[in-house]
Amino acid sequence: xxxxxxxxxxxxxxxxxxxxxxxxxxxxxxRGLAAIAGFYLLLIVLFSFLPPPINLYQMGxxxxxxxxSKDWVGWDEIAPAMGRSVVAGExxxxxxxxxFDMAAIREAIKEGSNRGASTLSQQVVKNTFLWHGxxxxxxxxxxxxxxxxxxxxxxxxxxxxxxxxxxFDEGVFGVQAAAQHYxxxxxxxxxxxxxxxxxxxxxxxxxxxxxxxxxxxxxxxNQILSGAxxxxxxxxxDCFEARD
Numbered sequence: 001x002x003x004x005x006x007x008x009x010x011x012x013x014x015x016x017x018x019x020x021x022x023x024x025x026x027x028x029x030x031r032g033l034a035a036i037a038g039f040y041l042l043l044i045v046l047f048s049f050l051p052p053p054i055n056l057y058q059m060g061x062x063x064x065x066x067x068x069s070k071d072w073v074g075w076d077e078i079a080p081a082m083g084r085s086v087v088a089g090e091x092x093x094x095x096x097x098x099x100f101d102m103a104a105i106r107e108a109i110k111e112g113s114n115r116g117a118s119t120l121s122q123q124v125v126k127n128t129f130l131w132h133g134x135x136x137x138x139x140x141x142x143x144x145x146x147x148x149x150x151x152x153x154x155x156x157x158x159x160x161x162x163x164x165x166x167x168f169d170e171g172v173f174g175v176q177a178a179a180q181h182y183x184x185x186x187x188x189x190x191x192x193x194x195x196x197x198x199x200x201x202x203x204x205x206x207x208x209x210x211x212x213x214x215x216x217x218x219x220x221x222n223q224i225l226s227g228a229x230x231x232x233x234x235x236x237x238d239c240f241e242a243r244d
Contacts, residue, residue: 040129040145047128048153052161056131061171069181070173075160079190081228082175083159084237085199086166088227089220091120095155095239099146120162122146127165155239163187167205168198182211196221196228 051072054062062068087094093101099121125145130138149158168178175198176187183194190198194210200220201208208217231237 041148043129044145044148044152047161048157052128052165055127055129055165057127057167058165058173061167065171068171068173069177070164071176071180072164072174073176073187075156076188078160078163078175078187079195080241081192081195082163082187082190082198083240084228084232085192085195085224086159086163086202087120087237087240088231089196089199089224090123090202092227092231092236094120094159095236097121099150100143119146121150121158124158124162124165125149128161159240166202168201168210170206172205178210182209192225192228193221196224199224 054070058068058070091101093103097119099119101119104119122142125142126132126138129145130141153161164174164176166175167173168175169181172178172181175190178198179185179187179190179194182198183190185194197210197213197217200213200217201210208214210217213221232241
């Protein structure tokens with residue numbers, strides 16, 4: 001009796017070679033980066049209308065100091081002079097740029113310093129989504145997130161979040177807590193001079209005192225008062241102040 005060898009099934013195909021390890025690593029890195037980008041995009045959308053909770057820097061200060069003072073207030077509960085004062089003192093071209101003040105950056109590079117180059121939008125991104133400290137990773141993430149915030153948030157919202165997250169004294173965060181801390185009033189009742197003094201301490205709130213101002217704060221506050229009047233007169237506050 002003779003037998004014939006079985007034929008291989010026509011549908012059988014040789015196994016595929018294993019995927020190169022480098023390709024798998026690249027794919028997982030891509031997925032990880034996409035997940036991180038999606039996470040931050042979700043936060044940006046949520047915080048366009050919800051108050052951001054405590055940030056990383058505030059958490060660190062709360063642990064170090066045993067507590068912090070912070071109290072969120074809406075835009076309508078902040079004296080108009082406060083917004084103009086902060087813009088005049090920190091970012092006079094706030095209404096004219098898309099997140100980065102290129103003229104200020106060029107000037108800072110020329111002087112070999114980063115003072116004055118960081119816009120309010122960049123500071124909001126750092127305060128809300130990232131951490132303090134100088135590192136290339138943080139600066140790169142800040143550079144990537146700032147245009148997205150500018151695209152999805154109004155200028156008024158950016159300034160509102162800034163005023164509620166900025167540090168005005170050690171452990172004192174936000175304009176409402178600062179107004180109570182220094183002057184015993186609500187943020188809505190701040191005078192032009194009080195608002196200017198609060199804005200004057202922002203470069204170094206742990207060193208400067210808005211309630212008992214020294215020569216630097218008094219001089220800077222006077223400059224901010226003048227600058228706030230200027231931006232109101234020439235329309236550089238039009239992106240966050242309603243016009244009659």
